[in-house]
Amino acid sequence: MATKSPYHYYNEILSKWPTAIAPVSQWFVQFDFSGANILNNNFNYINSLDTADLESNNLYWNFSQQTTQNLLGSNNQASNNFIGCVFARDIAIPRESIKASNEGLTYGGYQAPAVASEREKYNKLKITFNETNSSFLDFIIRPWIVNVGYFGLVARDSTSEKAVKANHIQACYLGKTGGNSSSSPNIRKIISFFNVAPVEIGSLSSQYQAEGLQYASVDFVYDYYTVSDPTNGSMINK
Amino acid sequence: MGNLFANQDIQGFFQNAINKDFARTNLFRVVSIETPVVTFDETDLVYITSTTLPARAITNISVPFMGLKFNVPGTATYPGSEGWQVTFRVGQDLQVRNKLEAWSRSIFDDATSTGAYNTGALGNVSLALMDKLGAPIAAYNLIGAYIQNIGTWTLDTTTDGAIVTSQATIAYQYWTNAAIP
Numbered sequence: 001m002a003t004k005s006p007y008h009y010y011n012e013i014l015s016k017w018p019t020a021i022a023p024v025s026q027w028f029v030q031f032d033f034s035g036a037n038i039l040n041n042n043f044n045y046i047n048s049l050d051t052a053d054l055e056s057n058n059l060y061w062n063f064s065q066q067t068t069q070n071l072l073g074s075n076n077q078a079s080n081n082f083i084g085c086v087f088a089r090d091i092a093i094p095r096e097s098i099k100a101s102n103e104g105l106t107y108g109g110y111q112a113p114a115v116a117s118e119r120e121k122y123n124k125l126k127i128t129f130n131e132t133n134s135s136f137l138d139f140i141i142r143p144w145i146v147n148v149g150y151f152g153l154v155a156r157d158s159t160s161e162k163a164v165k166a167n168h169i170q171a172c173y174l175g176k177t178g179g180n181s182s183s184s185p186n187i188r189k190i191i192s193f194f195n196v197a198p199v200e201i202g203s204l205s206s207q208y209q210a211e212g213l214q215y216a217s218v219d220f221v222y223d224y225y226t227v228s229d230p231t232n233g234s235m236i237n238k
Numbered sequence: 239m240g241n242l243f244a245n246q247d248i249q250g251f252f253q254n255a256i257n258k259d260f261a262r263t264n265l266f267r268v269v270s271i272e273t274p275v276v277t278f279d280e281t282d283l284v285y286i287t288s289t290t291l292p293a294r295a296i297t298n299i300s301v302p303f304m305g306l307k308f309n310v311p312g313t314a315t316y317p318g319s320e321g322w323q324v325t326f327r328v329g330q331d332l333q334v335r336n337k338l339e340a341w342s343r344s345i346f347d348d349a350t351s352t353g354a355y356n357t358g359a360l361g362n363v364s365l366a367l368m369d370k371l372g373a374p375i376a377a378y379n380l381i382g383a384y385i386q387n388i389g390t391w392t393l394d395t396t397t398d399g400a401i402v403t404s405q406a407t408i409a410y411q412y413w414t415n416a417a418i419p
Contacts, residue, residue, distance in 0.1 A: 006303075006304060007303070007304070007306050010303045010304075010308070011308065014301065014308060014310060020310070021299060021301055021310045023299070023312050023313055025312075025313055026313070133356075
């Protein structure tokens with residue numbers, strides 16, 4: 001009886017949905033801005049706090065409520081529930097790390113066992129956004145960061161107009177057709193970051209030398225995150 | 239598996255050629271080039287001499303295992319979508335050239351620094367393959383097309399006055415199989 005080679009077995013593994021290679025480009029990011037009342041309030045505070053020349057009534061931050069609402073709209077650009085935030089270009093899920101080392105007595109060549117000490121503090125969630133005509137980076141993210149600076153990240157009632165934390169950001173990863181659905185891509189994994197606020201926007205470069213895309217990286221902080229299997233644990237049975 | 243000559247010998251080939259014939263490189267037509275600013279009518283399109291049927295590719299992902307490289311299919315791309323080429327004969331009235339220039343200037347006009355260069359303002363191209371009786375047998379739509387490059391013309395008073403052909407390069411987003419017109 002012919003035995004199965006490791007290559008045949010590996011090929012069979014690759015051909016099954018749960019163990020098929022996940023494509024790197026199949027993902028999207030969803031924002032839930034509820035809770036970030038500072039956004040929904042059209043940054044009403046920003047001019048009263050961030051205008052240096054109040055007496056002359058110059059408004060340094062001046063963009064329309066329509067722009068803000070169009071960018072945030074649930075069926076528009078930033079939180080589209082079909083393809084996610086259309087401005088997102090790439091995302092880096094922060095690492096998870098426990099400090100650990102081999103501590104204790106060593107004697108005669110015997111080594112001490114591994115000992116864990118503490119869990120590393122959360123690293124920032126990094127998302128890079130494309131620049132567009134109606135600038136999500138400068139009409140939403142940048143004033144949002146300024147408001148985070150003024151009001152801080154302290155816990156606030158969800159109805160407070162100074163609340164700066166968005167309810168959550170979800171990174172949704174798609175499998176190819178298969179798994180739960182035979183005709184449409186399905187979400188194979190969701191990483192959700194809760195109580196999210198941006199704290200840094202990278203520099204946005206413009207140049208005359210060559211035509212191309214503009215984009216900038218944004219760092220978000222969050223209170224906690226979770227990883228979920230939208231198929232409720234049944235993926236491995238597919 | 240049997241004798242492979244049974245159906246794939248010279249007689250089988252000849253019978254198949256009788257039954258199915260062969261696709262020919264000249265049996266195509268560009269059915270339409272529609273843009274927001276100019277429309278190429280049939281008097282323009284009939285002057286097209288050559289083009290290509292666009293390609294579609296599946297990205298290959300290499301997954302090495304114990305020295306053997308497995309190849310896993312990834313997502314789709316449209317190779318050459320940044321530059322689909324079509325060649326026109328040019329009439330004495332320069333109509334094709336004028337339309338290509340107008341289309342190009344509508345995408346971006348350096349005289350005014352304005353242009354319709356968002357993807358919603360682009361055009362579409364349709365082309366079809368046909369049988370020997372002129373009946374279309376396959377049709378393709380190139381979605382989100384814009385003129386990327388108007389080709390150069392070589393003008394030379396020392397030649398015998400050859401017909402000018404103009405090569406245009408059109409970029410598009412992706413193509414679809416269309417209903418046979």
